[in-house]
Amino acid sequence: MPGYQKKLHGVIHSSLEYADELVGRIPAAIDISRRTFATNPYVNAYFTNVSDLQSVFSHSSEIQDYMEEIHEADSSCCALLCMHRTEKTVLGMELSDGILKKDVRQVAVSFSDHRVYSPAPSEAETRAGLKHCLFQGLVTNALGQIMHLKLVSHRLQSRHRILHTRLRHLQQRAREIESGSGAAASLAEDIRETTLELKTVEQEMMNTPVLLTPQVLLEQVTGVFRRPDNFVKVSETPLRLNKMGIKISDDSPEPSNRLELTEVVIGNESPRVVTLARFPREELLPRKKFELPG
DSSP: OTTHHHHHHHHHHHHHHHHHHHHHTSOOOEEOSHHHHHHOHHHHHHOSSHHHHHHHHHHOHHHHHHHHHOOOTTOEEEEEEEEEEEEEEEEEEEEETTEEEEEEEEEEEEEEEEEEEEEESSHHHHHHHHHHHHHHHHHHHHHHHHHHHHHHHHHHHHHHHHHHHHHHHHHHHHHHSOTTSHHHHHHHHHHHHHHHHHHHHHHHHHHSOOSOOHHHHHHHHHHHHHOGGGTEEEEEEEEEEOTTSBBOOTTOOSOOEEEEEEEEEETTSOOEEEEEEEEEGGGOOOGGGGSOOO
């Protein structure tokens, strides 16, 4: 299609800038290890114990493959850690004005379904990998829009042909039978319902591109890259948690840790907490422990 590069240039440039801005909002990497589990409030909140921490990174084939390529014993990698945040109401104990109260309704916060992506030697390289992933996500989304449009177009055209053929068949039968009979009345109702459904399909076809020209497909692509914020969003969520993972109100004097969570929403998926994490090679469990026999 003549001029397609010019039409794509501006929207792709702006979407790359948007990816830069999103990745730039992810805080600096944190060290995740047995040592920091006891000292870093984020590490303490994200994992239930040290074994859970080591298992998450050791289960990652990306981490295992990366570490196998690195020969330095004291090496580490930086990667993106993603997880779901869940809140549920529980009954616990609370110290208020020197009195220990039981069966107090509290909100427990937990993190699950940990995933690790884009391991690299440095934080800068991990961020660059994330920008690439975001861009590829937009490409995949644009392809998905095109495939959806093709399926809708095919469905509408097929339905239109079927209804049109059925209507002609019903009208032919109506001409062949005696008017005023019960069969004629039934056919008339079938013709009315088929005609209404055919009009509905034709109205949908007017609102949906049926002939998928290069121009129509290019508009699908530019539409995605013009509004990348429709595909991926980043938000910050402040949170106060005690050592037990219980949410603490801002006006409470109870000791707690203040966290600033970064959450990402991609497409229609549920939000995921993201953080950049440095993980030491020395704490990676043997790969064979996670491989199935045979």
